[in-house]
Amino acid sequence: MKRPALLFAAAAASLPATALAHSYHIVLSPPASGKLLKGHAGVQAADDRTGGALVRIVAPGNEVQQRGTVRVLVMNLGSTPFELGPDQVTLTLADGTVLRPTPIVGFEDGRDLIEREQRHAAAVAIRNRNNFGGLAQAANSGPSGQFMAPISNSEPAPDIAAEDWRTEDSLLPGAASLDAISQLLVPMTVAPQKAWGGYYVFDMPKAVYARKADQPLTIAVRTGNEEHRFAAVLKWK
Numbered sequence: 001m002k003r004p005a006l007l008f009a010a011a012a013a014s015l016p017a018t019a020l021a022h023s024y025h026i027v028l029s030p031p032a033s034g035k036l037l038k039g040h041a042g043v044q045a046a047d048d049r050t051g052g053a054l055v056r057i058v059a060p061g062n063e064v065q066q067r068g069t070v071r072v073l074v075m076n077l078g079s080t081p082f083e084l085g086p087d088q089v090t091l092t093l094a095d096g097t098v099l100r101p102t103p104i105v106g107f108e109d110g111r112d113l114i115e116r117e118q119r120h121a122a123a124v125a126i127r128n129r130n131n132f133g134g135l136a137q138a139a140n141s142g143p144s145g146q147f148m149a150p151i152s153n154s155e156p157a158p159d160i161a162a163e164d165w166r167t168e169d170s171l172l173p174g175a176a177s178l179d180a181i182s183q184l185l186v187p188m189t190v191a192p193q194k195a196w197g198g199y200y201v202f203d204m205p206k207a208v209y210a211r212k213a214d215q216p217l218t219i220a221v222r223t224g225n226e227e228h229r230f231a232a233v234l235k236w237k
Contacts, residue, residue: 022237024064024209026217028057029231046230052078053223056197057230064234066204067102072221073197076190082224085187089200093234094216099202104186190223212236 028044030036037045042061047054058071070091074084091099185198208215219230 022212024068024204024234024236025061026059026064026068026070027233027235028059029233031230048228048230050077050226050228052076052226053082053228055221055223055228057219057221057232059232060199064204065209067201068099068204069199069201070219071197071199072185073195074190074221074223075195076192076223078224079192080224081189081191083187084185084190084196084221084223086185086200087187088222089185090220091200091202092218092220093208097205097208099204099208099217102201102203104184208234 025042028036028046031046031048033047033049035047037047039045042059044059044061045056047056049055054075054077056073058073060069060071062069072084072089076082086101086104089101093099183199185200188196190196213236215234215236217232217234219232221228221230
């Protein structure tokens with residue numbers, strides 16, 4: 001079964017990538033506090049703290065072509081819960097163009113597809129495990145048994161059927177994509193002294209991409225009655 005392209009886009013959106021030529025990248029400007037955190041492969045982070053919330057924006061350093069991403073992390077420092085999801089995040093270019101979020105429903109459909117494939121793979125693994133012991137016994141007792149390695153009388157025969165043949169979750173089909181989808185920013189009520197966040201994935205308008213020039217960008221995050229604003233550049237390189 002063919003997986004939708006959006007699954008691979010989700011995986012790429014959630015992982016920092018080595019910078020390549022001729023693409024956009026989001027580059028954060030130093031915040032009001034003056035402290036811009038920098039990591040490997042172009043990863044950057046900026047914080048904005050008020051009495052009501054601590055907000056961190058992370059630019060993962062990946063390419064922005066048809067689709068891009070920023071990570072939004074929030075901690076509620078106040079006494080009142082507030083909502084946080086894609087509707088509370090706005091990316092606006094200097095000319096007023098809004099980089100709108102990719103609908104989450106498409107990613108959820110992809111999650112269902114991957115989980116069905118994983119359940120099938122796990123069922124096959126269990127069936128193979130259950131059959132392995134019988135096949136081993138037949139090989140030892142049948143005409144081809146003489147080709148099996150001899151077992152010393154002083155050592156107990158290995159119990160092949162008892163071997164652990166469990167399928168590791170990380171090896172199941174689509175595990176990387178499923179992990180990426182689970183890190184997307186989805187709507188959630190953030191209680192006092194609790195944190196929430198995820199990747200805000202947005203679609204790149206063709207007209208914006210065609211400019212092939214640096215463009216100022218503002219990232220706004222609303223936490224209840226407060227708005228946190230971060231300056232950045234959609235940088236062409």
